[in-house]
Amino acid sequence: MALCCAISNEVPEHPVVSPVSGHVFEKRLIEKYIGDNGADPMNGEKLSVDMLLDIKTSPLVKPRPPSATSIPAILKSLQDEWDAVMLHSFTLRQQLQTARQELSHALYQHDAACRVIARLTKEVTAAREALATLKPQAGITAGAPGYVPAAPQPAYGAEAGPEKAQQPMEEAGMSEEVIQKLLDKAALLTAERKKRGKTVPEGLATTDDIRQYRQLATHTGLHSASIPGILSLDVCLKDTAKIVTGGNDKNAVVFNKDTEQVMAILKGHTKKVTSVIYHPDEELVFSASPDCTIRVWGIQTAQCAQIIRAHEAPVTGISLHATGDYLLSSSADTNWAFSDIRTGRVLSKVSDTSSQHVPALTCAQFHPDGLIFGTGTEDAMVKIWDLKERINVANFPGHSGQITSIAFSENGYYLATSAEDAVVKLWDLRKLKNFKTIQLDDKYEVRSLCFDHSGTYLAVAGTDVRVYLCKQWQDLVMFNDHTALATGVQFGHNATFLASSSMDRSVKFFGLQ
Structure with a gap:
């Protein structure tokens, strides 16, 4: 076998x-x-x-196969081999032609990309050179006929760090002209509020609309990914498509939600930006930071137009007066300050001297009429101040832990406050008492409170984002879309959308889909 x-x-x-x-x-x-x-x-x-x-x-000895024993069979084998070689050669020529076409296309794309990169680099260099030649005050002069340029002020810590920063400015005093301006504005706003309070604004989102709000958009590319976290948010009252955010990356960013374009990146602070405000009528932005400075920015030039040095310690809160010309600020140095945004001068600077231990201030907010304002302290007290007399006129105790946020309702009657105690308290400014306490979940952190412009809704941002119906104080909707602590919340025009910022580096917009 x-x-x-x-x-x-x-x-x-x-x-x-x-x-x-x-x-x-x-x-x-x-x-x-x-x-x-x-x-x-x-x-x-x-x-x-x-x-x-x-x-x-x-x-x-292996026998030869039958196919190799005759001349016709041998010729057929040679013919078959020749045909196979020719077919293989044709396939190789086709592959070579395809490879040449692909190489030619790749070289063309590479050349076009190099040209585009070179052009963009040239344009960026030219834009930087143009910005470097602009004067810092250029951004604030537009729309501000009463502007008086202040003396040049180098950026905080620009030369040798915080230890060589300039000292806070001296008080200039509140003149009779300034006080009269505040009184006139308050009288005008009070009259308008009484008329407006009798009717519901046309186009205001209904409670059913609010309940149906869902996430419409999210943007995570506004601030640096290497130092994540957005700490503050504000929406322009005149055009609610425009927002400004302050981040851990020391920058403030102006963004248009409709065009989804960054309008300006405001660089200059040497520490994180904890508070931002968008001017309601002018293209100006205000930012505050633990670097002890408040900066006024021109959006069109993305340049710092004014530096207000009102404090010796971190600035913890800012609020713009209804006139649009003055800024309130609070600080860990226990003082609140009232400053002129046009000149950068500190008009008044006050600390509570009623007790031996003066606590640091954690936040500040103007009342809608601008004659009184509230401040929060690290020892859980909310204080109401008379701006004209510069005295403490009322105190609201009841929280535990430092105050994290305060917000006045546009109707002028209610004040909402939060602290590190997982509750939101509502105060009646006419009776000076707490009439409602909203108990949140255990260990809930509140970072921002905001009434809509009609005073109908209250938004709460912290562990999540919530909206309450005022008067009934009914919880309408809750958003858990952020993956980290929510740090800011603002309503759009007529509460038709809600914007929120978070430590997860995102700005989210909620509304009807």
Whole structure:
């Protein structure tokens, strides 16, 4: 009986047997298989070349195949081989032509990309050179006929760090002209509020609309990813499509939600930006930081137009007066300050001297008529101040932990406050008492409170974002879309949308889909 190779199924010229499986193989075939796999091809067990056993057989002469025994058969074999070579050559020419076309296209794309990059680099360089030549005050003069340029002020810590920063400005005093301006504005706003309070604003979002709000858009590219976190948010009252955010990356960013374009990146603070305000009538932005400065920015030039140095410690809160010309600020140095945004001068600076231990201030907010304002302290007290007399006229105790946010309702009657105690308290400014306490979840953190412009809704931002119906104080909707603590919340025009910022580096917009 003839031996057959287990791999080729032909009679082997040099037969060997595998002691692992007992099968016969052609020696050159099994050696190649062992070299590639190191195992017997029949059962997969480990096998090496030196384990193979030679089989001694008499030499056999293989008969020629019938196809090679006649001239016609040989000619046919040659013709078949020639045809195969020609077909293979044609395939290779096709592949070569395709490769040349792909290479030519790639080279064209590379050349076009290089041209675009070179052009953009040239434009960016030209824009930077143009910005470098602009005067810092250029951004604030527009729309401000009463502007008086202040003396040049180098950026805080620009030369040798915070220890060599300029000292806070001295008080300039509140003149009779300033006080009269405040009184006139308050009288005008009070009259308008009485008229407006009798009717619901046309187009105001209904409670059913609020309940159906869902996330419409989210933007995570406004601030640096290397230092994540957006700490503050404000919406322009005149055009609620425009917002400004302050971040951990020391920058403030102006963004248009309708065009989804960044309008300006405001760089200059040496520490994180904890508070921002968008001027309601002018293209100005205000920002505050623990670097002890308040900066006034021109949006069109993205340049700092004024630096207000009112405090010796971190600035913890800012609020713009209804006239649009004055700024209130609070600080960890226990003082609140009233400053002129046009000149950068501090008009008044006051600390509560009624007790021996004066706590640091954590936030500040003007009342809608601008004659009184509230401040929060680190010892859980909310204080109401008379701006004209510069005295503390009322205190609201009841929280535990430092005050994190305060917000006045546009109707002028209600004040909402929050602290590190997982509650939101509502105060009646006419009766000077707490009439409602909203108990939130255990360990809930509140970072921002905001009434809509009609005073109908109250938004709360912190562990999540919530909206309450005022008077009934009913919870309408809750958003858990942020993956980290929400730090700011603002209503759009007629509460038709809600904007929120978060430590997850995102700004989200909620509304009807």
